[in-house]
């Protein structure tokens with residue numbers, strides 16, 4: 001660039017820092033030019049021969065503003081001493097004379113045409129990246145897997161089915177009740193992630209038992225890239241002392257323990273003062289409720305639940321505290337629907353009838369029954385109404401039996417199942433779990449216990465260390481047995497659970513200090529940090545504790561599936577607690593059979609309980625969904641046997657009747673609610689289709705290609721690390737100071753889900769990772785790559801012809817949560833005209849230009865644009881007109897798709913509401929309101945020019 005071109009008073013704009021606004025040349029001395037940017041109050045000095053700036057000259061007809069904010073349209077321009085004087089008229093028709101020095105400095109050149117004429121021309125590679133970004137963005141938003149594929153998790157059908165079912169609702173309120181260890185935390189994470197990504201939720205509160213707070217923190221971060229802030233009394237007080245009014249306002253995602261908020265009026269008030277979108281409560285079986293008494297924790301959660309739109313309750317053992325508490329948790333989800341306990345009890349009995357019908361349809365001759373069996377058809381009428389069932393029967397009769405059958409079952413499950421509020425997958429339905437093997441070790445009872453235990457309490461007989469007295473560690477044969485067992489299994493990680501924290505503490509101290517065992521302890525009386533330290537020591541792969549001694553409640557919900565041995569130092573009376581214990585090891589990720597070891601005294605209460613749990617109700621080797629019901633039924637007989645000693649005949653009778661009752665209840669559950677529940681918790685065909693959509697959505701090779709270009713353009717250094725992984729490092733050449741999701745130290749990242757599952761030290765790069773979505777947002781939300789100039793050799797065209805390619809997007813200022821893109825038929829509208837006004841859109845494609853287009857140096861491009869400005873402007877006008885002609889068709893197509901989909905959803909919900917009381921009225925009104933809002937916004941969409949590429953035909 002010639003030195004003389006910079007003249008003080010001229011207006012220029014920075015090519016690399018457009019956000020500085022319009023600059024003024026203040027000096028041009030010694031081959032250095034200084035530019036003041038008044039809007040940003042910044043000054044820059046550049047070498048005159050390579051200053052990254054462009055001259056700004058407005059053409060006649062353009063509307064601009066003076067520094068005082070007066071808008072005027074330019075009618076004439078005059079150049080004087082290298083600077084321009086603009087003449088124009090303001091809105092009132094007053095004439096103005098404005099030297100360019102007095103123009104508004106805050107202008108931003110974001111529109112592609114403005115940038116183009118301001119000489120801000122991007123590289124061709126950036127232009128192409130912008131267009132690809134728009135396409136990817138649109139494809140992702142339209143996919144049914146949108147929001148669900150970002151987690152570092154295995155693609156398990158039962159989890160994705162639930163997540164998809166729930167995440168697509170507005171303000172979902174559900175109870176996630178999969179059996180222990182099937183991944184409720186992951187399901188909640190998937191739902192949460194989807195709601196956050198789609199903009200349906202922004203502020204989330206998770207509350208969990210003390211022992212799980214860090215586990216949740218880590219799971220959310222490493223699996224879903226969600227960074228929660230832990231809030232506790234100390235942190236709140238510290239924040240308040242440093243001037244924060246309400247500590248809960250300080251973050252969007254907050255995690256706290258249930259003990260912290262329990263009955264804590266002041267903190268609850270602060271929580272309620274914030275606007276939350278979602279509340280997640282883990283181990284929700286702690287929320288105790290009966291018709292006569294409500295626990296403080298229940299009341300606390302009830303207060304929050306009635307103020308927060310979306311609610312996820314998680315428990316593996318929903319009926320652990322009885323049907324009342326189960327009912328009460330459902331009541332938290334929907335107080336209107338669950339208002340009467342007796343009615344609820346009654347309803348439970350009807351599930352069997354629906355299930356019988358479903359089972360008939362599932363049977364081999366289901367299609368023929370549907371088509372021909374008058375009795376079944378009459379029954380169907382009763383459940384689905386005349387219209388629906390007639391249509392189904394007719395399609396079954398006209399050869400579309402399989403489709404009709406599937407639809408019929410779906411309708412029945414939808415309308416008469418429990419699936420709307422309650423999801424429960426069982427191990428029987430989810431494959432791939434290892435076996436459970438029980439080892440029992442009869443021991444001789446210590447002398448004290450052989451004599452007088454008549455006055456003993458139930459707790460004492462079940463935890464006999466309380467009977468033995470202070471020196472139990474020396475006297476208790478279970479301790480000696482443990483010592484020997486650990487010696488024989490030195491290399492095996494073992495989890496030991498006993499009921500009480502005190503016993504756990506004493507036992508661990510004893511085996512560590514007296515017996516030299518590498519051990520750690522974990523119970524509710526420890527600080528959270530120490531608990532997590534102990535768990536980490538146990539989990540360590542090299543320097544690990546051989547045994548982790550846990551109390552009952554302390555270990556609830558924890559992940560210890562890397563261990564294979566579980567010692568039950570005592571046994572809980574409640575089979576659900578037994579299941580919780582086994583569930584620490586028997587969880588997703590367990591690679592071996594689970595070995596359960598139970599040392600017990602012969603002829604003691606423990607021996608009785610062991611046999612009842614094993615022989616009577618088969619609770620060790622298999623999950624026992626009937627556990628609570630069986631305990632209710634037999635608790636009196638069982639406890640009197642435990643306290644008074646075994647009368648063999650009575651005991652045998654107990655075992656036999658328990659077996660029979662267990663079988664009966666299981667059969668009943670299979671016939672009724674549980675079978676329906678299981679079917680509506682995961683419909684395999686839909687789950688499979690969803691996982692296919694997730695795999696399709698992932699398109700790993702496209703992502704690799706896309707991100708390589710992104711990193712390259714943004715100046716992030718990438719080195720190949722492995723077959724699917726890269727090392728990413730920020731550099732001094734980055735075009736912005738920071739790259740989203742990339743820390744100053746850089747990171748290693750893999751594109752492979754399989755590798756990411758095994759290598760937690762690596763980031764899992766997928767379309768929803770913050771680095772990828774952040775980069776996409778940076779590109780589409782800014783002017784990045786929205787102008788380009790190239791030359792092309794296209795022999796039939798006259799050399800010198802200008803080709804103007806314009807890209808439009810259908811734009812609408814709507815809340816993100818409405819996700820309007822999914823209804824739009826295409827990502828962009830492309831129009832291409834030559835300078836003679838010929839529409840060549842169909843003849844010269846983007847691919848042609850991408851392939852044949854050759855780079856033009858910046859200075860030459862700027863000159864070209866300056867000289868061709870008039871021609872280009874008139875072509876751009878034509879392009880806008882041509883695009884506008886498509887606008888109505890596009891909007892109509894979007895409206896059509898949205899109406900079709902939303903009407904279907906509304907109809908489904910309306911039909912459901914008539915027969916299934918689990919649908920909340922507000923769900924329907926919310927859906928209707930959203931439908932309205934989506935359609936209204938779509939109607940106001942406008943095509944907006946997003947990018948321009950000028951190609952000059954060369955010879």
Ligand SMILES: Nc1ncnc2c1ncn2[C@@H]1O[C@H](COP(=O)(O)OP(=O)(O)OP(=O)(O)O)[C@@H](O)[C@H]1O
Nearest residue numbers: 153154180181182183184185186316557559587588
């Ligand atoms: N899809 C998945 N991919 C990888 N790991 C998973 C997946 N689902 C679950 N896991 C792992 O399996 C274990 C059990 O999952 P999770 O803690 O979510 O189960 P849960 O049902 O909440 O258990 P609990 O009933 O004990 O509370 C965890 O270690 C979790 O990380």
